[in-house]
Amino acid sequence: MEHQSTLGFSLQLHILLSLALSLASFTTVTATSEEEGQFVYSGFSGSTDLTLDGTATVTPDGVLKLTNGTVHLKGHAFYPTPWQFSKSPNGVVQSFSIIFVFGMVPVYSDQCTDGMTFFISPTKDFSGAQTSQYLGLLNITNDGKSSNHIFAVELDSSQNTEFKDIDDNHVGININSLTSTEARPAGFYDDKNNGVFNSLSLVSRKEMQVWVDYDGDTTQINVTLAPLKVAKPLMPLVSTTKNLSTVLQDQSYVGFSASTGPIDSLYCVLGWSLGINRPAPDIDITKLPKLPRIGPKPQSKVLEIVLPIATAIFIFLVGTTIILLVRRRMRYAELHEDWEDEYGPHRFSYKDLFHATQGFHDANLLGRGGFGKVYKGVLPVSKLEVAVKRVSHESKQGIKEFIAEIVSIGRIRHRNIVQLLGYCRRKGELLLVYDYMSNGSLDKYLYLQEEEEHKPTLDWARRFEIIKGVASGLFYLHERWEKVVIHRDIKASNVLLDSEMNGRLGDFGLSRLYDHGTDPQTTRVVGTMGYFAPELARTGKATPLTDVYAFGIFILEVTCGRRPIIDSNQAEEVGSDILIDWVVEHWSKGSLADTLDMRLQGSNCNLDEVCLALKLGLLCAHPFGNVRPSMRQVMQYLDGEMLLPELMPTNVSYSMMAVMQNDGFSQYTSLTDTVSSNGVTSSLSTGR
Structure with missing residues (x-):
């Protein structure tokens, strides 16, 4: 039993020691010892002993925020109990040392107003202190009075001429007043660089460390500033001599004050230590919380490199897209x-x-x-x-x-x-x-190319139906529609064949139209060589009769399977390069049927229809317009409702050379210089 009791006691002792060690590890963040004359806060997480007023708060992660980002407000934080700075009443103030880590965070700009202080004061009541340039420490009535008994180190981020501030970024030593006894621009002397002075910006959103040292024997006051991870420089930033025994009372409070002006600002303390008659304990900077990040975040080096590249790529892509869209629109x-x-x-x-x-x-x-x-x-x-x-x-x-x-x-x-x-x-x-039109143009069936020999030859019945169909369409254009339409380019290539091989007159790109009962206006000559009526060159006026002339050539073209004008090599084989003259020559010889397309000769053709078509083609293509029939008459001839007039080749001449020369069309002689007169021109003189 005694052995079991001993084991139980050992177990309880082990548990108590573990709890004690855990508590000790927790208090490394905040450890104080008034009997030893020192304290240290490596962050304020879990610290409930500070006295706070105004806008001062402690964040869950351990940041002491003296202001909260609002304008024209103040905040204070105090160690809860006073400290004995002299050994006896009205005695000499002992040496002391203070270290604190602070940071200023501008909210919406790169400026903070107005600043913060570390101070030693006989009271914690600063309800009468003013904001803005008074830093929550004094007011307009008590500033500069010796009854204040205040020693302060100001970190001033605004320049106020009434307090003779040297600039808007300085550290000053203040005695009972906001007018500094001594002040210097913020910075530090770099021991690693032969003591060269490096400027610092108090509102850089970066943590900085301040050392405040007072020597009771020499009454020397030194204030040193440096970036957080830089060791304390050997040379202080601000130094002055002042016997604080005439300023501080025997028992005084230590703390911080801050105030804002017209610009939102955060003034923060991250760590704090004090020692009387001994150095202040070092703050463990590895345990300090981070400054709050408000406003734009600092850019990393990677972002500084990537962002310009990404921006350039974005601009390039946008520019390329715009160019493509413009080109597409222009397209x-x-x-x-x-x-x-x-x-x-x-x-x-x-x-x-x-x-x-x-x-x-x-x-x-x-x-x-x-x-x-x-x-x-x-x-x-x-x-x-x-x-x-x-x-x-x-x-x-x-x-x-x-x-x-x-x-x-x-x-x-x-x-x-x-x-x-x-x-x-x-x-x-x-x-x-x-x-x-799925079957294309008629000329491809009349003039087959070598690679198109597989196409079927149009038989005479189909050709005659195509001639009648085109005549019907042209009659509609001339007389049956609301206006008179002159096609001006009737030819085999402009006659298209639908899926049932019906002929349709197409390509109205050169057409002209005018009201019934009026004359067409003079215009420039357009059309295709070989289909021009002779009078076009003289008058330049397209009329229904000029369409009739072209239709006559078209009839001969479809019936004979020959183009209106052929080259000289082919002309030697057939005897003439002008289709109409060649047909007239055969007519005069009594061999008119021989002009039928050779591919149709010997087939079962209606020769009466062939001769009708040839004679109608010659009548429509008569050199003189007043001899040509209208399209209404053409339809009657084709439908057998009216007989063709009895014309003999000895009574009518179709020699284009003779007609053009007699009508003054010398400019066309180059086209007909191989054509003979056929010896039948005299009978036309009365027809003019």
């Missing part, structure tokens, strides 16, 4: 003027046409001509197949009228006319949008 830029708004439903966006044709890719190219290229496209929303013709143009004053006519023609509806859906205008070009 799809269109010309648009207010007067075009009335044609809104007929205008396509360039962007839609661009995507419809896959960027006008060559894979979608349907054909090309003197006025531009034609591409197949599929509109992105409606999925409608269209043909898009890019027509180059110079922006001249007639463009408005031209677009107005294009839009007007877009209202035409006829089974033998390719529907013009609308247009788009850009700088330097027009885009005309048509219904897509």
Whole structure:
């Protein structure tokens, strides 16, 4: 039993020793000993013995905040009990030493107003002290009075001329007044650099350490300042001689004061120690809390390097994006003027046409001509197949009228006319949008290339139906629609074939229109060589009869499978380079049917229809307009409702050379210099 009792007592003793050690380790943050004449606070966490007033608080992590970031307020913190600075009443003040770590934190700027002090005072009642430049220590009535019995070290972050401050960043020794007995700009003498003076900014948001030493024998007062991790410099910052026995009372309180002016500021104390007749204990800086971070955080070195690079990359990316967007906008830029708004439903966006044709890719190219290229496209929303013709143009004053006519023609509806859906205008070009004709243009079937030999030859029945279809469409344009439309470019390549091989007259890019009963206006000659009516060169006036002339050439072209004008090499084989003269020559010889396309000869063709077509073509292409039939009459001839007039080749001359020379068209002689007169020109003199 005695052995068990001994074991129990040992266990209790062990537990008590463990608790004692734990308590001792806790009090290393705050250890005091008034009997030994010293104390030390390495942070204020868990310290409940300080006396605080005003805005002073202790944060949970151990920072003594004398102010809280509000303006025109003050705060105080005191060691709770007074200290005996003299050994006997009215005796000599003993030597003492104070160390404290502080930090000033500006809230919204790089300035703090007004400052803080460490002080020794006979009282803890500072309710009458003023804020701002009085630092919560004195007021306007008691400043400078010897009855204050106050010794203070000020850390002043504002310059006040009434107290003769040297600047807004200084450390001063004060006796009963806010006018410093001695003051110096904040800084320290660097022992590692031969004592060179280094300036410090009190409001740098960095921790600093202050040493205040008083020698009771020499009455020397020294104040030293340094960054937190720099050892105490050998040379003090501020030094003066003053016998504090005439200032301090036997028992006095030690503490801190601070006040704010018109700018929010935080004044903080992180550690504090005192020693009387001995050095103040060192503060363990490894246990100090961190200064609160308010406002902009200091940038790290990495951020200083990365941020400019990131900013440059961001600016580059933004600039590149803007350039791409501008280029994209320019890529799809269109010309648009207010007067075009009335044609809104007929205008396509360039962007839609661009995507419809896959960027006008060559894979979608349907054909090309003197006025531009034609591409197949599929509109992105409606999925409608269209043909898009890019027509180059110079922006001249007639463009408005031209677009107005294009839009007007877009209202035409006829089974033998390719529907013009609308247009788009850009700088330097027009885009005309048509219904897509799946079988392409007629000329590709009339003049097969070597690589197109697989295409079927159009038989005569289909060719005759195409001639009748084009005639029907042209009759509608001349007489049946609300205005007279002159196509001005009738030819095989402008006749398109739909999915059922029906002929449709297309490409109205050169068309002109005017009201019924009025004369067309004079304009420049446009069209395709070989289809010009002779009078065009003289008058420059396109009329329905000039369209009839081109239609006559078109009939001969479809029937004979020959172009209106061929090169001299081919002319040697067939006998003439002018189609109409070649047909007239065969007519005069009585071999008119021999002009039928050789690919159709020997087939089951209706020769009556062939001869009808050839004679009608010659009649329509008569050199004199007053001899040509109207398109109404052409329809009657083709439908068998009216017989062709009896014309003999000996009574009519189609020699283009003779006609042009007699009409003054010498500029065209180069085209017909290989054509003979055929000896039948005399009978035309009465027809002029």
